[in-house]
Amino acid sequence: MKQPQGYENGTNKVCQLKRSIYGLKQAPRCWNKRNEHGFKVSNAAPCLFIRERDGQKLIIGIYVDDGIVAGTDSRELEVFIGELKSEFKIVSKNADYFLGIEIQQEEAFTKIHQKTYAEKCLERFNMSDCKPVSTPMLKDEETSTSGKVNKAIQFPYRQAVGALMYLMLGTRPDLAYSV
Structure with missing residues (x-):
């Protein structure tokens, strides 16, 4: 200074x-x-x-x-x-948006959600057209333990996990299992 x-x-x-x-x-x-x-x-x-x-x-x-x-x-x-x-x-x-969380105040209740943030995440990771499923993970999915990485798949995995964790901590605790 x-x-x-x-x-x-x-x-x-x-x-x-x-x-x-x-x-x-x-x-x-x-x-x-x-x-x-x-x-x-x-x-x-x-x-x-x-x-x-x-x-x-x-x-x-x-x-x-x-x-x-x-x-x-x-x-x-x-x-x-x-x-x-x-x-x-x-x-x-009026509080209608705070730190990525949307706030809707009604007469009998207050609803919080992150719909806009979730939609931006889907766009960011090119998943806007993905189809929703009832289970967060595939039932019989085998996880790789060999440590080999498929170089053909280039995906910002850590960024996606971080974005999902922000959703999970804000308004979507149901995502905790799959994240």
């Missing part, structure tokens, strides 16, 4: 930052240490924060610089978002 313009005097001085720099691996830790709104880290995930006050619950999910907020009281949500807006430059809108 360089000294600000106008402060250079030829010496090798060090600057102390009073905030985190976007993109550094320490940035999420700075956010966690900065918790000024009474949230506690969830036991389920280190990026999930919960605050219970006066019988009302507020939940925040954070991933790098993206976040999603849910609560039991809409007024409490509005107050909290107002507090965030006074501290940060944020965009507040």
Whole structure:
């Protein structure tokens, strides 16, 4: 990091930052240490924060610089978002998409899915025209133990497995067996 313009005097001085720099691996830790709104880290995930006050619950999910907020009281949500807006430059809108997961809010329930992501994966791996089957794997498939690789088949296997694992962890736990 360089000294600000106008402060250079030829010496090798060090600057102390009073905030985190976007993109550094320490940035999420700075956010966690900065918790000024009474949230506690969830036991389920280190990026999930919960605050219970006066019988009302507020939940925040954070991933790098993206976040999603849910609560039991809409007024409490509005107050909290107002507090965030006074501290940060944020965009507040209805949650219909977050980290590749689509969110559909209905009167009686909330549905989450990754249909668009799954379709993009099928296109990416040239499988848009594949036929669905009722079982995730062939019943009598023999696995090769010889270690020989068929050079004629060039497929980005690791990328496909990673994409399927993202689906599996997000909204499709049924894929776990076949992945």
